[in-house]
Amino acid sequence: MSMIVQKFGGTSVGSTDRIKRMVFHVMKEREKGHDVVVVVSAMNKTTDTLVRLAGELSSDPSKREMDMLLSTGEQVAISLLTMALHHKGLEAVSLTGRQAGIQTDGVFGNAKINSIDTDRIKSELSKGRIVVVAGFQGITDKGEVTTLGRGGSDTTAAALAAALKADRCDIYTDVDGVYTSDPRIVPRAAKIDTLSYDEMLRLATMGAGVLHPRAIKHAKEHHVPLVVCSSLNEGRGTVISGRTQRNAPIVGVAYQKDISVLTMFDCQGGESLILYDLDSHHIETEIIKYQENLVLIVKDQDFHELKRIVGQYDQAYSHTEEREDLSKVSVIGQIKSTHEVKEKVTNVFHDYHIAKASLWESPVGLSALVDRNDVEKAARVLHMHFGLDYVESRRAVL
Ligand code: ADP
Ligand code: ASP
Ligand code: MG
Numbered sequence: 549m550s551m552i553v554q555k556f557g558g559t560s561v562g563s564t565d566r567i568k569r570m571v572f573h574v575m576k577e578r579e580k581g582h583d584v585v586v587v588v589s590a591m592n593k594t595t596d597t598l599v600r601l602a603g604e605l606s607s608d609p610s611k612r613e614m615d616m617l618l619s620t621g622e623q624v625a626i627s628l629l630t631m632a633l634h635h636k637g638l639e640a641v642s643l644t645g646r647q648a649g650i651q652t653d654g655v656f657g658n659a660k661i662n663s664i665d666t667d668r669i670k671s672e673l674s675k676g677r678i679v680v681v682a683g684f685q686g687i688t689d690k691g692e693v694t695t696l697g698r699g700g701s702d703t704t705a706a707a708l709a710a711a712l713k714a715d716r717c718d719i720y721t722d723v724d725g726v727y728t729s730d731p732r733i734v735p736r737a738a739k740i741d742t743l744s745y746d747e748m749l750r751l752a753t754m755g756a757g758v759l760h761p762r763a764i765k766h767a768k769e770h771h772v773p774l775v776v777c778s779s780l781n782e783g784r785g786t787v788i789s790g791r792t793q794r795n796a797p798i799v800g801v802a803y804q805k806d807i808s809v810l811t812m813f814d815c816q817g818g819e820s821l822i823l824y825d826l827d828s829h830h831i832e833t834e835i836i837k838y839q840e841n842l843v844l845i846v847k848d849q850d851f852h853e854l855k856r857i858v859g860q861y862d863q864a865y866s867h868t869e870e871r872e873d874l875s876k877v878s879v880i881g882q883i884k885s886t887h888e889v890k891e892k893v894t895n896v897f898h899d900y901h902i903a904k905a906s907l908w909e910s911p912v913g914l915s916a917l918v919d920r921n922d923v924e925k926a927a928r929v930l931h932m933h934f935g936l937d938y939v940e941s942r943r944a945v946l
Contacts, residue, residue: 555705560779590621611656622682645685652686659694702763710770720779725786755804798881808851818864875923
């Protein structure tokens with residue numbers, strides 16, 4: 549029998565009215581005869597509220613207790629959705645991450661899924677039930693509750709779709725697909741019909757928050773098509789699979805506002821231990837080598853941990869500099885003539901009075917650090933000058 553995994557994000561479960569709308573999407577797939585597994589995020593800003601509450605009690609709360617706290621948000625949402633499905637006469641059951649067999653490693657706050665024991669889900673499906681699973685959470689082999697990092701419900705959905713060999717994983721969110729840039733910030737961003745896993749991974753890694761990067765990796769590894777679509781309307785959405793239909797070299801412009809930068813000066817080679825440590829704590833770090841200096845860029849939420857780790861190896865560098873006033877903007881795509889493109893970005897920033905702290909190329913494209921207050925403007929002007937604006941030709945003008 550065919551199987552669909554559906555994931556609903558925070559705004560899609562933002563109110564009881566929205567939950568009723570979700571029921572409509574679930575019933576639609578059920579009526580087509582699919583087995584349906586639904587993954588749900590916490591309602592609206594619940595996770596932010598829980599983070600804030602913890603912050604009012606402690607400046608450095610225990611990571612274990614944070615995961616215990618944050619995992620409650622998804623549990624509220626799964627039970628409410630399941631009740632709404634029952635009300636419509638549908639057979640459904642809600643499962644926590646543990647009940648769904650989601651085993652993770654022990655990195656609290658940013659755990660990775662090691663394996664999924666699908667027996668319970670399969671047994672519920674075989675009884676004709678819709679299975680509603682709490683996103684963003686799992687359990688370690690020692691029985692500890694973990695969370696998968698902010699936005700991690702996407703990863704729960706894609707990993708379940710992979711483990712269950714689902715035909716598709718539909719990601720319902722508050723936009724009707726993946727755009728050439730964040731449509732809330734770049735009004736002329738254009739919707740993209742199809743993307744390859746790698747293109748989506750590049751966009752997401754550089755900040756396109758519409759999908760959690762690890763979700764794309766799970767889907768790619770197991771060849772599960774992902775469809776990003778709106779829970780509020782019935783448009784076609786964006787299909788992400790092994791294929792691309794694009795011929796333009798530039799895919800889009802992404803930005804990451806909430807980043808922090810630590811520069812280690814005069815590194816003499818001992819920094820590999822630092823990078824190993826960061827990796828084992830799953831701290832996603834962009835590393836730029838600049839002469840003898842190493843620039844480390846992480847999400848704001850990981851900066852405290854980054855500084856703690858770097859501080860343990862103070863013999864590996866002469867001194868450090870911290871910057872919390874910068875943000876990153878990236879042009880994603882295959883950039884052949886790097887020198888020309890760098891010059892173009894520099895000129896655009898000059899014309900629009902955007903001061904850049906640095907500009908570098910990476911395997912995914914070209915990125916710049918700019919003043920945090922300028923990053924949204926930078927995304928808009930780069931989007932326009934690289935020919936991505938909806939009203940203009942989609943082909944990049946390089
Ligand atoms: P959910 O709660 O459903 O997981 P998210 O807030 O995590 O939703 O992701 C959806 C948001 O991603 C959109 O509201 C949009 O502002 C943002 N976004 C950033 N970059 C892009 C992009 N390239 N295409 C579409 N949306 C994007
Ligand atoms: N509720 C979690 C968060 O807000 C996970 C998710 O929404 O995917 O980050
Ligand atoms: Mg999300």
